[in-house]
Amino acid sequence: MEPFTVLTAIAMPLLRDNIDTDIIIPSREMRSVSKKGLADGLFAGWRYRAIGGREPDPDFVLNDPAYAQARILLTGANFGCGSSREHAAWALGEYGFRAIVAPSFNPIFRANCVANGIVPVVLAADVVSAIAQSILPRPAAAPVTVDLVQQLVRTAQGALYSFQIDAEARQMLLEGLDAVELTLKQEDRIAAARKADAEVRPWVYL
Amino acid sequence: MSGTLFEKIWNAHLVSEIGPGTGLILVDRTLLHERTGGVALKSLLAAGRKVYAPRQAFAVMDHIVDTLPGRGDKTMMPTGTEFIRATREGARAAGIRLFDLNDPNQGIVHVMSPELGIVLPGTTLVCPDSHTCTQGALGALAWGIGSTEAEHALATSTLRVKRPRTMRVTIDGTLAPGVTAKDLALYLLGKFGVAGGKGHIVEYAGSAVRALDVEGRMTLCNMATEFAAFSAIIAPDDAVFAYLEGRPFAPTGAMWARAVESWSALRSDDDARFDTELAADARDVAPMITWGTSPQQVVALDGEVPAFAAGHSAREAYDRALSYMALEPGQRLAGLPIDAAFIGSCTNSRLSDLRRAAAILRGRTVKPGVRAICVPGSTEVRRQAESEGIDKVFLSAGFEWRESGCSMCFFAGGESFGPRQRVVSSTNRNFESRQGPQTRSHLASPETVAASAIAGAIADPRKLGR
Numbered sequence: 001m002e003p004f005t006v007l008t009a010i011a012m013p014l015l016r017d018n019i020d021t022d023i024i025i026p027s028r029e030m031r032s033v034s035k036k037g038l039a040d041g042l043f044a045g046w047r048y049r050a051i052g053g054r055e056p057d058p059d060f061v062l063n064d065p066a067y068a069q070a071r072i073l074l075t076g077a078n079f080g081c082g083s084s085r086e087h088a089a090w091a092l093g094e095y096g097f098r099a100i101v102a103p104s105f106n107p108i109f110r111a112n113c114v115a116n117g118i119v120p121v122v123l124a125a126d127v128v129s130a131i132a133q134s135i136l137p138r139p140a141a142a143p144v145t146v147d148l149v150q151q152l153v154r155t156a157q158g159a160l161y162s163f164q165i166d167a168e169a170r171q172m173l174l175e176g177l178d179a180v181e182l183t184l185k186q187e188d189r190i191a192a193a194r195k196a197d198a199e200v201r202p203w204v205y206l
Numbered sequence: 207m208s209g210t211l212f213e214k215i216w217n218a219h220l221v222s223e224i225g226p227g228t229g230l231i232l233v234d235r236t237l238l239h240e241r242t243g244g245v246a247l248k249s250l251l252a253a254g255r256k257v258y259a260p261r262q263a264f265a266v267m268d269h270i271v272d273t274l275p276g277r278g279d280k281t282m283m284p285t286g287t288e289f290i291r292a293t294r295e296g297a298r299a300a301g302i303r304l305f306d307l308n309d310p311n312q313g314i315v316h317v318m319s320p321e322l323g324i325v326l327p328g329t330t331l332v333c334p335d336s337h338t339c340t341q342g343a344l345g346a347l348a349w350g351i352g353s354t355e356a357e358h359a360l361a362t363s364t365l366r367v368k369r370p371r372t373m374r375v376t377i378d379g380t381l382a383p384g385v386t387a388k389d390l391a392l393y394l395l396g397k398f399g400v401a402g403g404k405g406h407i408v409e410y411a412g413s414a415v416r417a418l419d420v421e422g423r424m425t426l427c428n429m430a431t432e433f434a435a436f437s438a439i440i441a442p443d444d445a446v447f448a449y450l451e452g453r454p455f456a457p458t459g460a461m462w463a464r465a466v467e468s469w470s471a472l473r474s475d476d477d478a479r480f481d482t483e484l485a486a487d488a489r490d491v492a493p494m495i496t497w498g499t500s501p502q503q504v505v506a507l508d509g510e511v512p513a514f515a516a517g518h519s520a521r522e523a524y525d526r527a528l529s530y531m532a533l534e535p536g537q538r539l540a541g542l543p544i545d546a547a548f549i550g551s552c553t554n555s556r557l558s559d560l561r562r563a564a565a566i567l568r569g570r571t572v573k574p575g576v577r578a579i580c581v582p583g584s585t586e587v588r589r590q591a592e593s594e595g596i597d598k599v600f601l602s603a604g605f606e607w608r609e610s611g612c613s614m615c616f617f618a619g620g621e622s623f624g625p626r627q628r629v630v631s632s633t634n635r636n637f638e639s640r641q642g643p644q645t646r647s648h649l650a651s652p653e654t655v656a657a658s659a660i661a662g663a664i665a666d667p668r669k670l671g672r
Binding site: 017018020027030032033034052076078081082086115166171187189193194201202206 | 221222224227228230232234241242244245248249253255259262283284289326328335349350351353354355357358362363368370400432435436455461462465522616617635638639640643
């Protein structure tokens with residue numbers, strides 16, 4: 001996984017609450033048993049004129065050339081609600097998003113982001129709106145910085161907003177760690193815990 | 207030491223603290239389905255890793271399999287066969303038990319797992335599926351994860367988990383006749399909003415919860431993911447023990463007695479403290495129906511589309527939902543003509559759901575022009591329903607009677623309802639295009655779906671004359 005430290009990039013505003021993972025990547029766009037090949041399906045229901053089609057709807061922000069190089073998504077509360085499909089994080093990542101700024105995230109989606117090197121940044125709704133305002137009218141001239149080292153978001157005008165992220169997630173993202181490898185370093189402790197538990201709750205291990 | 211039910215299970219499974227607020231937690235059961243599990247297995251094996259405890263992992267085909275009679279590996283979903291075969295091969299290579307298409311125990315993962323006693327009180331259970339919270343109804347800590355987390359759980363028998371905050375939702379009072387667990391779940395979403403349980407493990411408590419049968423509790427817990435909760439749980443009691451006794455994967459004999467004794471201690475202590483407490487009165491709950499494209503956009507069945515009010519939803523979302531659903535503020539929901547009716551999904555496809563719907567359908571027929579479908583939640587539910595003659599009731603009313611699976615709870619590119627068709631559905635999500643491109647879904651109880659199918663319009667099952 002690619003480590004994340006500091007990113008300065010164009011931010012794209014999609015300030016709606018409760019954007020669900022069916023919207024981020026519709027089930028019909030998950031065509032192969034793979035983590036790849038999903039970017040074209042990102043926001044497919046909003047992005048294309050017809051279901052299953054590929055003709056862009058010019059009214060949808062993702063199709064606005066001003067945001068073609070966007071790497072940061074500014075969005076509403078409870079982002080990533082609904083289905084647990086990790087394809088939502090894979091599609092966002094493959095498209096190029098590395099950070100998502102929202103007032104809150106669905107817990108499964110948030111974990112999926114961390115597992116895929118996408119930083120879930122939690123900031124209050126009025127702050128997200130203020131950042132969205134700061135990039136107008138020329139997003140390319142007003143890039144946003146997400147600094148995971150200092151836990152700060154900075155606008156091109158110099159406004160600074162600090163955010164919280166739990167230490168475990170921050171470490172994984174900063175170092176691009178493989179969680180399985182990390183956990184297997186505790187294999188002895190896991191084996192011991194299972195052995196002790198099997199004496200108390202043998203029916204679990206039948 | 208006093209604590210909540212969640213804390214007791216968490217502490218019993220904690221291998222180590224791996225950071226402030228994050229624990230390495232033993233995972234007792236990992237469940238997979240072909241939609242997301244195939245990717246996890248493929249990726250795990252490609253990384254050269256093995257399943258740590260194959261006997262504690264299970265896989266099932268449910269999401270994209272056909273539910274038409276005579277089904278096989280071919281499905282209506284383009285490339286669906288690839289998912290089925292990858293999961294079958296992955297399960298075989300990993301040495302885990304697979305409930306394949308024609309297995310008598312096949313079914314929707316959250317229906318067949320309790321049915322087989324795979325989920326047990328006090329266990330931790332994960333599945334790459336957001337409705338895993340359903341299984342919290344049996345007193346397990348069961349939660350939905352992503353595919354990468356599923357790989358982690360398979361490879362290590364643990365997960366790195368950010369400890370959720372605790373919430374108790376106490377529902378006292380008695381549900382009125384004809385008002386069900388589904389109505390209660392929808393009522394809570396309307397009252398507290400779809401972010402109401404944000405980041406919490408929700409314990410449902412109170413006399414109204416205690417009075418629900420085990421299947422009703424599963425329906426209530428099922429929609430906790432719609433509440434943005436980490437998961438939901440209900441303290442196990444005699445009803446749960448009676449439900450589990452004799453199930454194929456439940457302990458037996460002396461081990462059963464020992465397990466029940468241990469499970470009996472699984473409840474929040476009287477002086478346990480929760481981070482958040484919410485309360486509701488069961489007497490306020492009526493049969494409910496959603497009008498919008500979020501489960502919180504819900505009203506009583508005899509109500510009307512509400513005017514915009516600041517709160518859970520922003521103006522844009524409100525307007526967008528109305529336009530998508532082709533409704534106006536003040537419009538009555540009852541009497542709205544429908545095109546289709548669907549009974550199925552991990553929310554409402556169990557035997558008790560089908561029995562209650564059949565009681566409404568018996569001797570009646572679906573309004574001509576309405577497409578009505580019933581998809582039993584598991585092959586075992588279907589078999590039991592058929593032994594009771596419930597299939598005949600559905601069929602003679604004009605319903606399709608299907609093989610078990612997730613079916614048209616969602617649209618995966620194969621079978622769907624039509625554009626702009628209005629569907630009353632016993633499922634859990636009314637998102638845009640969830641059940642088909644531009645399909646308009648109204649969530650309700652199986653009784654309401656049955657009554658609406660007969661009326662050809664959204665109808666209150668309590669008002670059907672005999």
